[in-house]
């Protein structure tokens with residue numbers, strides 16, 4: 387474990403099918419850090435993030451986390467019948483977040499108007515905003531984000547970049563897979 391790191395990964399390697407996706411990947415995220423994962427489609431960024439989140443076991447290496455994390459996948463994880471209100475409400479109950487906080491998050495994410503619309507009828511950006519709202523339901527120092535800017539309009543992008551900036555200033559860290567312009571200063575970029 388890298389000294390003082392919120393998350394550190396050492397010598398990670400992964401095989402999918404008959405292909406070595408990556409090997410000898412090491413990184414450490416400290417308070418205030420933003421690590422950007424880069425690589426072509428299919429290179430293994432999502433797989434690496436899932437390993438960092440503890441959802442997938444690596445072939446080699448290990449991950450140490452010294453603080454709780456949020457995981458926001460590329461697919462938002464909303465069931466077709468879920469609404470922004472019920473989705474965030476479910477997570478709020480699971481995490482012991484006060485019910486009042488749900489409205490505050492819906493407001494912040496500009497989701498008050500569609501708060502009762504089922505996911506199958508939400509726009510892609512509204513689904514993304516709903517998933518990102520989970521970040522605000524409970525303070526967790528490590529944010530693992532898979533292409534978080536996808537589907538966001540200009541306001542949504544500004545909103546998320548502001549959330550990331552505030553999170554880093556509070557001593558949090560993010561590790562994000564991003565195609566194109568990240569929109570924030572990264573501490574380092576890891577090519578997969």
Ligand SMILES: Nc1ncnc2c1ncn2[C@@H]1O[C@H](COP(=O)(O)OP(=O)(O)OP(=O)(O)O)[C@@H](O)[C@H]1O
Pocket residue numbers: 402403407425426427428429430431432433434563
């Ligand atoms: N559970 C799995 N079983 C078999 N192969 C998998 C599995 N998960 C991912 N893969 C394969 O591993 C490779 C890397 O996938 P991954 O989703 O990590 O790439 P990525 O870098 O995130 O791509 P993109 O930029 O397109 O999102 C792909 O070829 C994918 O098909």
